[in-house]
Amino acid sequence: MNETKQKRKLYVMNTGILILKMAAVSGLSWELAELAGSKHPYLAPLTVILCLQTTVQQSIQFSYQRTIGTIIGVVIAAMLASILPINGWALAFLFLIGTCIPALFKMSEVIIHQVALSLLLVFALEQQSGHYPIDRIRDTVIGAALAVLVHIFIFPPDFTKEARDSLVQLTDNLSQKFSKAADWIKSGCELGEGRKLIHGVHTLQEELFQSGKDMEKGFKSIKFNPYSKKSAVLLTAYRDYLHHLKHASAYIEKAIKMIEIWSRTGNMSAEDQAMWASQLQSISSYWKDRKNKISNLEKKVKELTDGTARSILYDDPVLLQPSLPAGMEAHQYAVSLYTDTEELLKELHH
Template sequence: MQLKELENKTVLIWKMAIASAISWEVAKLVGSDHPYLAPLSVVLCLQTTVYQSIFFSIHRVIGTVIGVIKTVYLVSRLSMNGWMLGLLMLGGTFIAKWLRRDETVLHQVALTILFIFVFERNSKDYAMDRIVDTIVGAVIALLIHMFFYPPDYTKQAAASVGRLTRQISDIFAEVSHWIEFEWGQGKSTEVENSINQFQQELSTAKTLLKSASKSLKFNPFGKKHKFNISRCQSEMKKLEKAHTYLSTVTGTFKNWEKELLLMPEEQADMGRQIKNFSKHFKNLGNSLQIEADKWDKTEQATLYNVLNSELQALPQVSHEGFKGSFYVATRNFLKELI
């Protein structure tokens, strides 16, 4: 993961340098007397993903236009002082707010008003150059970002979800071992700690998966990875269900353990069921490392058939008592996995 972050930073540095150089020259070609404004837009518009860059670029252009329209006429007729600058910013940003623009636009309006307020007196072309150069810089930044190593976090997301599925597999195995071999020995605290740690890592993985999904938007080379992201999103939902299930049955077993009412044959049966979940998630974790063109759906169908057979084999019991709570929770969880 750290190696990939370093690689992303290196690519960003190259993009920033190349796009800034090109935008400066293009700005000069279109007649700008302030070509440095184009690289300024490049630096600001190169965001983490292409989607975020497009979003920021649009809002930057809108904010710049609003700021220019609001300021260029008044600046030559007003005295230049802090109070007047504040009033112009107040009016411009409230116009953007009235137009229901994003907060990013408010910042761009304020910056544009500030720069025009200062520079328009000395250079009558500054306001128009700011609009043109902002568009030039934003467009070039987007083109470079889209076609020169566009951001793609699919592999990191798949690896993260894969690690989580193997981690939840280990927790299922830990619970199974507790039920079968360590019943009555106060193992529940260790299991609960494992589940809590998993919940924290689950939250981190969800954030990474969300970033990976966004990185494919407007990515011309990201189409082949959309299937992998879809698989990861599907497995993430199962991981959330697995966490809920483990939290529920662990609480049941913890209370059950205090009364030591679990019989040896029940320990073996319930431990086997939990162990089967461990095997299921271990297989899913391994399958996530397979690329879309090599994915064998028959293997997934086999896993589901095994789960379905286990569902049919569960005893029919009421919800009353510890045993009923376990089997009802297990039956519901199996239905969600199938």
């Protein structure tokens, strides 16, 4: 429940900032367009609305594409519109000619769409107002420039907190998977329950995959952000931590499958069950401890660096050691080599 409230709070905050930016910059761009002599000042805030994207990088990219597309479209329309009749077939001919030019230079689809939009509006409105073509170019530049500058320097988007909250939730989920697997072993490794555990792990792995995509969104959100030094260090630590979570989820899946097979052979003793239940429970506790560390990482140090982040997350006196049954010490390397070889041969046969 607390995690849901935190997500809602971050969403409201980010959305509120975006709305305030959109309102303020739209008004400012209108006034600047009028001061620059525009007879169509609404074109500037229109560009602001379109160019204020989720991240600064996306805003810069769209602003560039809209500006280039607008210039190309206005120039082509200004050259041809005056000699064409105002009807649908003339517009179709104008689109065919105008959009082929950016396509020949392998420009993006966004630029092609912006060219088409400018062709349409200049074609339809130039005869009503001779100022429209130059106004469209000038106001587009004003709106795009303002949108980018404000997005960069005033509360730039930063999704570092969302990445952290996602990892906290995933860590808690992973800890529970190890704890439930330990309880399952204690209760006798019932087949149906084992299948449910595997299904739960697969769901977790899908969430981890999505978290990886969200992490990349976080990195994109701080690109061109002049205040993002600390966020960059945090995101680097989070990405490294996510890698550990993925390895742990792969391990628990393999462990459950192997213990299930072992149990069905009838060769798994009560001592083996107790030992492996204890082993998985200790790993569960390890991840529970990591959950606290990752959630408080930002608060632990004032000047965060890659080294301090790693030391806070991983350098502690709690070191996990794999459990071995009595008498197995001399055979552990042979067993490990056998297991690795078996995995290789299975992979070669797929």
